[in-house]
Amino acid sequence: MNTVRQDVATLGSGWNNKVLLNYALAMRELDKLPITDHNSWKFLGAMHGFDRQLWVESNVLDDSDPVPKDLTNFTYGSQCQHGSWYFLSWHRGYLFAFEAIVAAKVKQLTGDDWALPYWNYLNNKNPEARRAPEAFLLDTLPDGSPNPLKKYPRRQGFSTLRPTSLDAFSLAAMAENDFQVGNDGSIGFGGGVTGNFAQFARWTGDLENNPHNTVHRLVGGGEGFMADPYLAALDPIFWLHHCNVDRLWEAWMNTAGKTMVRDPRWLDGPADRRFIMPVPGGAAGMRFSGRDTLKGGKLHPRYADLSIGTGVKPGVETVTRVSMGAPEQQNIEPIGANSAVVKVGSGPVRTRVDLDPQATNTGIAAMGATAPGTPVTRLYLALESVRGSAPSPQLEVYVNLPEGVDPYLHPECHAGSLTLFGLNVASRADGGHGGNGLGYTIDITDLAQRLTNAGDFDPNHLRVTLVPGEQITAQKPVTVERISVLKRSGIVS
Ligand SMILES: [Cu+2]
Numbered sequence: 001m002n003t004v005r006q007d008v009a010t011l012g013s014g015w016n017n018k019v020l021l022n023y024a025l026a027m028r029e030l031d032k033l034p035i036t037d038h039n040s041w042k043f044l045g046a047m048h049g050f051d052r053q054l055w056v057e058s059n060v061l062d063d064s065d066p067v068p069k070d071l072t073n074f075t076y077g078s079q080c081q082h083g084s085w086y087f088l089s090w091h092r093g094y095l096f097a098f099e100a101i102v103a104a105k106v107k108q109l110t111g112d113d114w115a116l117p118y119w120n121y122l123n124n125k126n127p128e129a130r131r132a133p134e135a136f137l138l139d140t141l142p143d144g145s146p147n148p149l150k151k152y153p154r155r156q157g158f159s160t161l162r163p164t165s166l167d168a169f170s171l172a173a174m175a176e177n178d179f180q181v182g183n184d185g186s187i188g189f190g191g192g193v194t195g196n197f198a199q200f201a202r203w204t205g206d207l208e209n210n211p212h213n214t215v216h217r218l219v220g221g222g223e224g225f226m227a228d229p230y231l232a233a234l235d236p237i238f239w240l241h242h243c244n245v246d247r248l249w250e251a252w253m254n255t256a257g258k259t260m261v262r263d264p265r266w267l268d269g270p271a272d273r274r275f276i277m278p279v280p281g282g283a284a285g286m287r288f289s290g291r292d293t294l295k296g297g298k299l300h301p302r303y304a305d306l307s308i309g310t311g312v313k314p315g316v317e318t319v320t321r322v323s324m325g326a327p328e329q330q331n332i333e334p335i336g337a338n339s340a341v342v343k344v345g346s347g348p349v350r351t352r353v354d355l356d357p358q359a360t361n362t363g364i365a366a367m368g369a370t371a372p373g374t375p376v377t378r379l380y381l382a383l384e385s386v387r388g389s390a391p392s393p394q395l396e397v398y399v400n401l402p403e404g405v406d407p408y409l410h411p412e413c414h415a416g417s418l419t420l421f422g423l424n425v426a427s428r429a430d431g432g433h434g435g436n437g438l439g440y441t442i443d444i445t446d447l448a449q450r451l452t453n454a455g456d457f458d459p460n461h462l463r464v465t466l467v468p469g470e471q472i473t474a475q476k477p478v479t480v481e482r483i484s485v486l487k488r489s490g491i492v493s
Contacts, residue, residue: 003103005247006304008117008133008240009126015142019117020135020149026105026114027148027236028141035061036068038282039101041234043071047094047278048233049199049425050077058231060152076276076285080229082422083438084201085180085191085266087208088249089290090275091242096299097277097286098239104280118243121161122169122211123309130161132219136237149236155221166396166408167214167417167469171311172443173206174252175321178259180205182332187380187441187488189252193263197270200426203439207252212245213419217392222471228391229422247303251310253294260294262327267291322370324378324490334382335359337484338464344395345477348407348467353381353485357459363487364452364459367445371492378445378488381464385481386420387427387437393420393478394469399447400456401465412450416442417469420478441486 011017033040042060050071055061071077081090099116106114123129136149137159163169176189185193185203192203204213220227225235232238253260261267269275269289276285292299324330336355343349362377369376381397394417401413418440429435451457464483472478 003113003115004302004304005115005243006117007120007123007308009120009123009129010304011117014134014138017133017135018112019114020133021142022106022110022112022114023102023236024135024141024147024149025109026102028145029105029109030101031148031151035065035071038076038278038285039105039280043068043076043278044098044101045231045234046071046077048078048080048238049228049230051230054228054230058225060231060234076278078199078230079275080199080233082200082208082229083191083204083426084194084198085185085205086194086269086275086290087191087205088246089266089269089293092246092249092293092301093275093277093288093299094233095239095242095246096301097279101278101280116239116243118247118303119237119240120244120309121215122171122244122311125308129309132159132161132237133240152225152231152235154219154224154226154235154237156223158219158221158224161215161218163214163218165411166414167218167394167419169214170210171248173210174248174255174311176206177257177321177323178262178327178330180262181327181330181488182486186382186439187332187486188327189258190249192439193265194270195265196272200422200438202436203441207245207248209418209440211248212241213392213421214417215241216421217394217419217470220392222390227421227471229425230391244309246301247306248310250301250303251306254306257323259327261290322376323493324376324488325493330488330490332486332488333359334484335363335487336461337482342466342480342483343477344466344468344472344480345474346468348465350401350403350463350465351483352461352463353483354461355459355485359487360459360485363489364448364457366489367449369492374492376490376492378443379448380441380486380488381415381444382484382486383418383440383442383480383482384484385437386423386440386478387435387481388420388423388472388476388478389427390420390471390476390478391422391424393423393471393476394418395420395472395478396467396469397442398465398467399444400451400463407465407467413447413465415444415447415464418442423478437481444485
C-alpha cells in the first residue's frame with residue numbers, strides 16, 4: 001500500500017489528478033453523514049473548532065441538526081492546539097486521523113490506495129506553486145455535479161497565495177535550532193510550554209506564525225473559512241496546507257543541529273488529558289501523545305521529499321545559524337518594556353520601549369559571535385496578550401521608524417509581519433484560557449545589527465510602531481498588553 005505523501009503539483013492537473021479526484025469523491029460521501037457520525041465531514045471539521053451559532057449562520061449546520069455531546073463537551077470538539085508546543089504534534093495526529101478516514105472511503109469507492117498530498121507553496125522551482133491546485137477551483141466534478149473541494153467560501157476571487165513584500169513567506173523558522181527556549185518556551189520553532197490542555201495557549205512558535213498563519217489568512221481573507229479556526233478545517237484545502245506545515249516540521253527534525261525534545265512532558269501530552277482522534281468506522285477513538293508522532297511512533301508520516309520548498313537539506317550539515325548551546329543552558333532575560341497597553345485601529349501607533357542600556361550594549365556586542373566558547377546573544381521583540389475580535393488580523397511591526405513617515409517606504413525598519421490566527425478564539429473570556437490572547441516573539445537581531453551599524457540604535461530605548469493590515473479597523477481593533485525586548489544569551493558551541 002502506498003502511503004507516501006506526495007507534492008500535489010506532481011500528481012497531474014485538474015481532474016487528471018487522480019488523488020484529488022478520489023479526495024473529492026470521498027468528501028462527497030462523507031458530507032452525506034450527519035455531524036453525529038465520527039467520520040462525517042462536519043464532525044472532522046468541528047474537531048478543529050466548533051461554534052454552533054457560527055456554523056448555523058455560515059450555513060454549515062441547520063438549526064434543527066442535533067449536535068453530539070462529545071463535540072460540545074470538548075471530548076472531540078474544538079481541540080486544535082495553537083500558540084502552544086502541541087501545535088505540531090496535535091495537528092500531526094489530526095492529519096493522520098483524517099487521512100485514514102478519507103483513505104478508507106476512497107478504498108471502498110474506487111479500490112485505490114490514498115495518501116494525503118501536500119501543497120508545496122514554497123517550491124521556488126515551480127512557478128505555479130502558490131496557485132491552489134486546480135481541482136480546488138473548479139465548479140464541478142467531471143460528472144457535472146458540484147465540486148466538494150470548492151464547497152465553502154474563501155477570500156473573494158481566490159486562486160493564488162499573494163503575499164506582499166511585508167507579509168512575504170519566510171522560512172526563517174527553519175533556521176532556528178531549538179524547538180523551545182525559555183522556561184515558558186516563548187522562543188523557538190515549536191511554541192510555548194503548556195501544562196494542561198489549551199486550545200489557544202500563549203506563545204506562538206516560529207513555524208506557526210509563518211508560513212502557517214500567513215497561508216490561513218491569504219486563503220481565507222476576512223470572509224473565507226480558512227481565516228477562522230472555528231471554520232478552517234471544513235475547507236478541504238486546509239488539509240493540504242497542514243500537510244505541508246507538517247512536512248516542514250519533519251524536514252526541520254531531520255536537519256542536524258536541532259533540539260526537538262528537552263522537556264519530557266512534551267512527549268506525554270497535556271497533564272490533564274490525552275489527545276483523542278476518531279478512527280475509520282467511527283467506533284472508539286484513538287488516543288495519542290507527542291511521542292507517537294516522532295520517528296518510530298504509530299503516527300509518524302512518510303513524505304516523498306523533505307528538501308524541495310523546505311529550505312533545508314536533510315542529512316546534510318547545514319549551518320544556518322550559530323548554535324547557542326543546549327537550550328536549558330541558554331538564558332532569556334527581559335531588558336526593557338513599554339508602559340501602557342497599545343491599541344491599534346485605523347492607523348499606525350507608536351510606543352516607546354525603555355531599555356537597560358548596559359544589558360543592551362553587552363547584548364549588541366555579542367550578537368555576531370561565531371567563535372566556539374564565546375558568548376552569543378539574540379534580541380527579540382515580544383508582544384504579550386494580544387487580543388481582538390477578528391479571526392486572523394494582520395499586524396506589521398516596525399522598529400525605530402521615523403515619526404510621521406509612510407511605513408511602506410521604510411522596509412529597513414520592518415521587524416516582522418504577524419498573522420494573529422485565532423485571535424477571536426484566544427480573546428474570548430468564556431474560552432479555554434480565559435481570553436488571555438496570544439503572544440508572539442519577533443527576532444530583531446539582524447535588524448538591531450543593521451540599525452547599530454547605521455548609528456540608529458539608541459541603547460536607552462527603541463520605538464515600536466504597529467501598523468494595521470487587513471482585518472484591523474477602528475471597529476475591530478487589536479490591543480497589545482505589553483511589548484518588551486528579550487535578550488537570549490548562550491555560548492557558541
Ligand atoms: Cu492551521
